[in-house]
Amino acid sequence: MQAFLRDSAEFLPILLQGVGLTVAVTLGALVLSTMLGLVWVLLRVSGVPALAAASRWAINVIRGIPIIVQLFYIYFVLPDFGLALSALAAAIIGLGIAYSAYQAENFRAAIEAIEHGQIEAAQSIGMGWALTMRRVVLPQALRVALPPYGNVMIMLLKDSSQASTITVAELALQGKLIASSTFKNTTVYTLVALLYLCMSLPLILLVGRLERRLGRRRAA
Amino acid sequence: MIEIAGLHKKFGEHVVLRGITATIARGEVVCVIGPSGSGKSTLLRCINGLEHWHAGSVRIDGVPVLPHDRSIRTVRAAVGMVFQRFNLFPHRSALENVVEGPIFVKREPRAAAEARGRALLARVGLAGREAARPEQLSGGQQQRVAIARALAMQPKVILFDEPTSALDPELVGDVLGVMRALADDGMTMLVVTHEIAFAREVADRVLFLDGGVIVEEGAARQMLGAPREPRTREFLHRVLHPI
Ligand SMILES: Nc1ncnc2c1ncn2[C@@H]1O[C@H](COP(=O)(O)OP(=O)(O)OP(=O)(O)O)[C@@H](O)[C@H]1O
Ligand SMILES: [Mg+2]
Numbered sequence: 001m002q003a004f005l006r007d008s009a010e011f012l013p014i015l016l017q018g019v020g021l022t023v024a025v026t027l028g029a030l031v032l033s034t035m036l037g038l039v040w041v042l043l044r045v046s047g048v049p050a051l052a053a054a055s056r057w058a059i060n061v062i063r064g065i066p067i068i069v070q071l072f073y074i075y076f077v078l079p080d081f082g083l084a085l086s087a088l089a090a091a092i093i094g095l096g097i098a099y100s101a102y103q104a105e106n107f108r109a110a111i112e113a114i115e116h117g118q119i120e121a122a123q124s125i126g127m128g129w130a131l132t133m134r135r136v137v138l139p140q141a142l143r144v145a146l147p148p149y150g151n152v153m154i155m156l157l158k159d160s161s162q163a164s165t166i167t168v169a170e171l172a173l174q175g176k177l178i179a180s181s182t183f184k185n186t187t188v189y190t191l192v193a194l195l196y197l198c199m200s201l202p203l204i205l206l207v208g209r210l211e212r213r214l215g216r217r218r219a220a
Numbered sequence: 221m222i223e224i225a226g227l228h229k230k231f232g233e234h235v236v237l238r239g240i241t242a243t244i245a246r247g248e249v250v251c252v253i254g255p256s257g258s259g260k261s262t263l264l265r266c267i268n269g270l271e272h273w274h275a276g277s278v279r280i281d282g283v284p285v286l287p288h289d290r291s292i293r294t295v296r297a298a299v300g301m302v303f304q305r306f307n308l309f310p311h312r313s314a315l316e317n318v319v320e321g322p323i324f325v326k327r328e329p330r331a332a333a334e335a336r337g338r339a340l341l342a343r344v345g346l347a348g349r350e351a352a353r354p355e356q357l358s359g360g361q362q363q364r365v366a367i368a369r370a371l372a373m374q375p376k377v378i379l380f381d382e383p384t385s386a387l388d389p390e391l392v393g394d395v396l397g398v399m400r401a402l403a404d405d406g407m408t409m410l411v412v413t414h415e416i417a418f419a420r421e422v423a424d425r426v427l428f429l430d431g432g433v434i435v436e437e438g439a440a441r442q443m444l445g446a447p448r449e450p451r452t453r454e455f456l457h458r459v460l461h462p463i
């Protein structure tokens with residue numbers, strides 16, 4: 001135990017640097033995937049068949065390619081076309097694009113959960129498409145989408161470790177580097193797991209609360 | 221004010237309106253009665269372009285209603301609609317529901333819109349409930365908020381689609397009372413309803429719709445008291461003597 005604590009004190013500062021990158025990748029990809037996901041879903045519900053089809057195809061293609069391959073593509077292939085990105089930027093963009101498909105599906109389910117009578121009520125007072133979305137549909141859909149959004153955040157936090165495959169020294173990769181140079185696998189990976197839990201457990205508890213609140217509202 | 225001419229509407233192969241022609245004058249209160257599935261809601265929804273149709277025309281003050289044209293927004297802003305299931309915005313308070321249209325569609329200043337909104341809520345008997353959420357209000361109160369929301373747009377006409385059908389019986393009277401007061405104030409109203417007593421007391425005219433056509437129309441008291449058509453007679457008998 002004492003050895004564990006001594007080693008922990010030594011490894012933690014390095015691992016915390018990894019935590020910083022994990023948080024950066026997660027938050028960056030979260031923002032990007034949210035914005036892109038909103039674009040996909042707004043195209044999808046635009047009522048313009050060509051835009052809806054384009055959105056459906058974009059989502060299918062994104063969902064059909066493993067995240068790791070998307071990361072490789074952005075980091076290793078795009079430079080051949082003159083677009084060289086830092087590893088961190090490539091990770092954020094890759095995960096952001098990959099997750100935009102999940103975000104879009106989540107947003108779409110939330111929008112479709114809104115009663116059609118709401119849209120008719122909005123139209124009946126003269127609202128156009130954009131105003132109906134902004135004032136009536138999206139605010140209500142947001143509440144429905146919040147718990148699954150939290151779940152996407154948790155998945156994204158864990159999937160941010162895939163950035164290690166394109167040399168981003170986030171938490172998992174830092175752990176691997178320390179472990180392979182010190183051979184203290186147990187200590188290092190226990191710390192890595194605990195650090196992930198420190199970040200994910202609060203999110204998991206928050207999602208549970210949001211789900212219960214939404215359930216109560218539905219029942220009312 | 222509203223001129224409907226030769227309106228035909230089908231859902232797929234199912235013909236719902238088979239040539240409706242009717243006129244509603246300014247200040248008139250017209251009730252539409254008829255059996256379930258006869259096309260009453262569909263007719264109402266064509267008037268503000270919530271449905272499109274296959275032949276015929278609707279004009280409001282001479283302006284054609286074109287469901288797929290941008291101009292439909294202007295039409296809808298001037299035509300109020302009250303739904304059977306209220307359709308209040310659940311994420312907004314009573315007052316916010318009422319001022320939503322004036323502020324965001326008509327771009328009125330918030331302070332003026334809210335002052336008018338409060339007055340409208342008072343007019344439908346809901347002074348003091350401005351901050352209540354729809355879920356905190358009874359069905360009858362929600363429907364009165366919905367009427368205030370329609371009135372807030374200062375419409376030329378209000379369309380009511382069975383406004384009391386989803387209400388507990390003891391709450392029906394409050395809503396009908398508000399509608400009667402509106403009629404007395406000269407509001408033009410087109411009301412789909414099964415409340416025959418209301419139609420007799422408040423309406424100027426009644427249209428009886430069956431199978432997508434207007435089978436009979438006439439002055440309310442005369443037509444409800446002594447219908448000419450057998451189908452009207454049979455329908456009224458069924459509504460007035462359900463057992
Ligand atoms: N969106 C729709 N798609 C397909 N059929 C529809 C649709 N809306 C209405 N209908 C059909 O059109 C016919 C007329 O419907 P409508 O709602 O206008 O009747 P209604 O007279 O209002 O009846 P109720 O008294 O039950 O409200 C019905 O047979 C109905 O099933
Ligand atoms: Mg109906």
